[in-house]
Amino acid sequence: MDASTILFYIIAAYILVTGVLxxxxxxxxxxxxxxxxxxxxxxxxxxxxxxxxxxxxxxxVYVGGIVVLIIFSIFLTQKSGDQMPKPILxxxxxxxxxxxxxxxxxxxxxxxxxxxENKGILFDPTVDSIGxxxxxxxxxxYILPFEVVSMLLLAAMVGCIVIAMKVKKEETI
Amino acid sequence: xxxxxxxxxxxxxxxxxFIGMYGFFTRRNLITLLMSVxxxxxxxxINFAAFNKYLFPExxxxxxxxxxxxxxxxxxxxxxxxxxxxxxxxxxSIDVEDAGEMKY
Numbered sequence: 001m002d003a004s005t006i007l008f009y010i011i012a013a014y015i016l017v018t019g020v021l022x023x024x025x026x027x028x029x030x031x032x033x034x035x036x037x038x039x040x041x042x043x044x045x046x047x048x049x050x051x052x053x054x055x056x057x058x059x060x061v062y063v064g065g066i067v068v069l070i071i072f073s074i075f076l077t078q079k080s081g082d083q084m085p086k087p088i089l090x091x092x093x094x095x096x097x098x099x100x101x102x103x104x105x106x107x108x109x110x111x112x113x114x115x116x117e118n119k120g121i122l123f124d125p126t127v128d129s130i131g132x133x134x135x136x137x138x139x140x141x142y143i144l145p146f147e148v149v150s151m152l153l154l155a156a157m158v159g160c161i162v163i164a165m166k167v168k169k170e171e172t173i
Numbered sequence: 174x175x176x177x178x179x180x181x182x183x184x185x186x187x188x189x190x191f192i193g194m195y196g197f198f199t200r201r202n203l204i205t206l207l208m209s210v211x212x213x214x215x216x217x218x219i220n221f222a223a224f225n226k227y228l229f230p231e232x233x234x235x236x237x238x239x240x241x242x243x244x245x246x247x248x249x250x251x252x253x254x255x256x257x258x259x260x261x262x263x264x265x266s267i268d269v270e271d272a273g274e275m276k277y
Contacts, residue, residue, distance in 0.1 A: 008177045012185045019189055019212055023196025028205060035208045042215050049182070049226055054239055058218075061243050066211060066250045073254045074204055077261045087199045095198030099191040106187045115179045115228065123230035133233050134240075142237045149244050156248035164255040166262075 004048075011048055015041035026083045028074055036067045053127050179227035182219065189216035203257045203267040207250065214246045 225235025
């Protein structure tokens with residue numbers, strides 16, 4: 001058992017424990033903080049997989065953006081100290097059973113599939129090669145999805161502003 | 174002892190996905206539902222990165238999908254929170270049980 005293996009198990013246990021706490025704790029603010037820790041653990045997993053660029057994107061967008069957005073919306077919409085009502089047994093039991101059987105089924109499939117790992121070729125996810133291929137117009141280039149995603153972000157931004165805008169009561173639009 | 178490889182990472186992401194699914198089924202608050210969806214999206218992201226690294230190391234497509242999913246998740250979270258805030262203004266609550274006008 002080498003250091004990489006031990007590190008993987010530590011990261012995996014950290015992600016799963018914080019993930020379970022994020023979906024089961026009854027204080028909503030604590031739930032957001034556990035989600036934050038879980039996302040940091042996933043960034044650590046990307047570092048473990050030699051993907052520093054993705055890990056950096058994960059930390060910047062998820063930890064720095066989405067979780068902060070969620071915390072802001074918690075503060076805007078409710079008292080963060082309140083406990084949420086306990087979910088009834090008639091709802092937790094079927095969902096726990098469904099999740100458990102889905103989990104067992106999928107793990108069984110993965111375990112018996114026997115993936116053949118491709119170990120000969122060096123994996124090269126440096127920012128250099130990622131940038132060259134992402135903005136390439138030729139074969140295997142991703143410039144078109146890149147531009148489409150930029151349009152999507154613009155549309156999402158306009159949509160957010162329109163949806164969350166306060167409409168005055170006097171005006172009839 | 175098998176060395177840690179693709180299978181282990183896939184099992185980790187599967188566990189994370191079903192944790193998110195459990196949260197999505199049991200929670201009744203819109204913000205916590207959104208958090209569960211984020212967990213599920215993250216587990217899918219781990220899958221893309223792991224498949225790219227272990228099965229197709231000569232390509233980078235999994236990483237691009239990863240980046241696009243992160244972008245779209247950010248847009249989705251922003252729109253969802255705008256909708257939640259709008260719902261809070263009209264109903265004074267963000268519980269899914271209180272917003273059942275369009276149910277029937």
